Amino acid sequence: MNSIFASRARRTLRPVLALGAVAAAIAPAGALADPPSTLYGLAWEETFSGTSVDxxxxxxxxxxxxxxxxxxxNAVIDNGQLSLLMKQESVSGKAYTGxxxxxxxxxxxxxxxxRAKNTTNTGWHNSFWMMAGDGSDTFAAGRYLEIDQAEIDTADQTHVPSGLQIWNGQAGSGANIGGPRCATYAPGVNLTAAYHTYGADWREGAVDFYLDGTKYCTVAYSTTxxxxxxxxxxxxxxxxxAPVSVGGTPQYYDxxxxxxxxxxxxxGRYGYSESGxxxxxxxxxxxxxxxxRYSCTAGAKAIFAPGFNQSGDYHVYIWKTVNANADTQAEVRVQAASGNTTxxxxxxxxxxxxVDLGTHSFNAGTTNPAIGVTNTVHTGCQRAGAVKFVRV
Structure with a gap:
């Protein structure tokens, strides 16, 4: 899953659950890199093909x-790309707008x-990153993990700073509780000269960082x-x-x-439901x-049915939280294309x-609540934590 892979031409894509519109304009030259292995399937895509941001x-x-x-x-669509404009203008007490x-x-x-092509303007901080929020504030409540795939200071267009920032979920700038970082990566090219593909693979326990298909860093992110x-x-x-310049090329994302x-x-996430x-x-x-969540009512059910973005075999596990008042006879049922087991x-x-529930086959797009795992309370109190389906 975590092997280094060379930059390759784009494969024919599998069917996916949610896709952006098909590009109406010709995208800039250059191919996306493949994901870390052929076990990965495309689940979401944005091609910025409209006349404005969707x-x-x-x-x-x-x-x-x-x-x-x-x-x-300042966020516009230009020939099938997201173009972020940078201007010198006075707004809200600042001399520039991003x-x-x-x-x-x-x-x-x-x-x-x-895929991104960096601006030629200096003094800017251009980033592809992942964190909970809506853009109104970077210190909003509810953020825990920040994955900084690329935080590029445009005064230095030959290095890619990457890593994590870890927050405690509270509002306010003082809530940082850690920041494991990668050694700044030097790919040996100027990032303004062409498009490059930036990737981050968040998996259980760690995040891997990629540029143009080459993995250059792994940072631990403990689940415990x-x-x-x-x-x-x-x-x-x-x-x-400072110094900040404008008038050069915009920051492009494609x-x-x-x-x-x-x-x-x-x-609380997509695919989880309760009955009883x-x-x-x-x-x-x-x-x-x-x-x-928990219930002490016999017959109550917690249902874990993700809707699969790709067909195949999955190793299934349920999370067991041990407690003295827990269910002694919890019925855990796996319903799959390959058959049902209890x-x-x-x-x-x-x-x-x-807890290992074995390997089962599932079909892509199955959103029936019965397709997945159902945990039924029999005696005691049953806690519904998590189920994982690991592609094999």
């Missing part, structure tokens, strides 16, 4: 930060990728130490450090993609320190962690 899919960055105010008017867009959809584990909340995709340009290999379903009565919020955290699990014994 506001059903993107928010604008509108904060005031560093040396610029960010304006929606821009950015933030995906309305949130994403979890998977491979994030964009930090929350695994979903993130939004940010494409931004702000004035950052074709954003998100690939998934595995499917994770947790309480007695469901309440649990005080015990589950996988990735994520909140859980496992009885005692959640009062052993240690908390993933």
């Amino acid at each position: 506001t059903s899919r993107w928010n604008f960055r509108t904060d005031v930060k560093a040396l610029s105010a960010q304006l929606a008017a 821009a950015g867009v933030i995906s309305k959809q949130q994403f979890g584990y998977g491979y994030y990728e964009v 130490q930090y929350r695994q909340d979903p993130v939004n995709i940010w494409l931004t340009a702000i004035a950052y450090r 074709t954003v993609r998100f690939y998934k290999r595995d499917q994770y379903v947790m309480n 009565t007695g469901w309440l919020d649990s005080t015990l955290a589950g996988f990735g320190l994520m909140p859980q 496992t009885t699990i005692n959640f009062t014994t052993g240690t908390s962690g993933w």
Whole structure:
């Protein structure tokens, strides 16, 4: 899954659940890199093919930060690319204006990728990054993980700073609790001269960083130490450090993609649902320190049905939170294209962690709530934390 792969021509894409419109304009020359392995399938794409930013899919960055105010008017579509304009104008007490867009959809584990060509203007901070938020403020409540795939200071167009910032989810700039970073990568080229493909693969326990198909860094992101909340995709340009210049080429972003290999379903996310009565919020955290739900009502069900972006075999696991009042006879049913199986699990014994439910085949696009895993309460209190489907 994590092998280094050479930059290759774009493959024929598999069917996906949610795609951007087909490009109407000819995209700039150069191919996207493949994801880390053939087990990854395309799950989301934006080609910026319209005449303006699609506001059903993107928010604008509108904060005031560093040396610029960010304006929606500065994010435009130019020949099938997102063009972020940089201007010298007085707005909200700043001498410059920048821009950015933030995906309305949130994403979890998977491979994030964009093609970009850097501005020739100096003094700007251009970034492809992932963090929870809507663009109105970079210090909003609810952010835990910040994946900085590329934070490029345009005074130096030959290096790619990357890494993580870790937050405690509270509002305010003082909530940072860590920042493991990569050694600044020097690809040996000037990033303004051509398009390059930037990628980040967030997987359970770590994030891998890529440029043009070459993995250059891995940073750990512990599931037992930090929350695994979903993130939004940010494409931004702000004035950052004097001297600042304008009048050169804009910051271009072209074709954003998100690939998934595995499917994770947790309480409160897409694919999770409940039936029966007695469901309440649990005080015990589950996988990735994520909140859980519980019910002590016999027959109540927690359902984990992700809707698969690609057909294939998946190794299935359910998260077990051990507790003295837990269900001693929890019925865990896997319903798949390959058949149905039922496992009885005692959640009062052993240690908390993933329980192996075997390998099963699933078909792409199955959104029937029965397709996936159903956890039924029998006796005691059952905590619904997470189920993962690992592509094999």
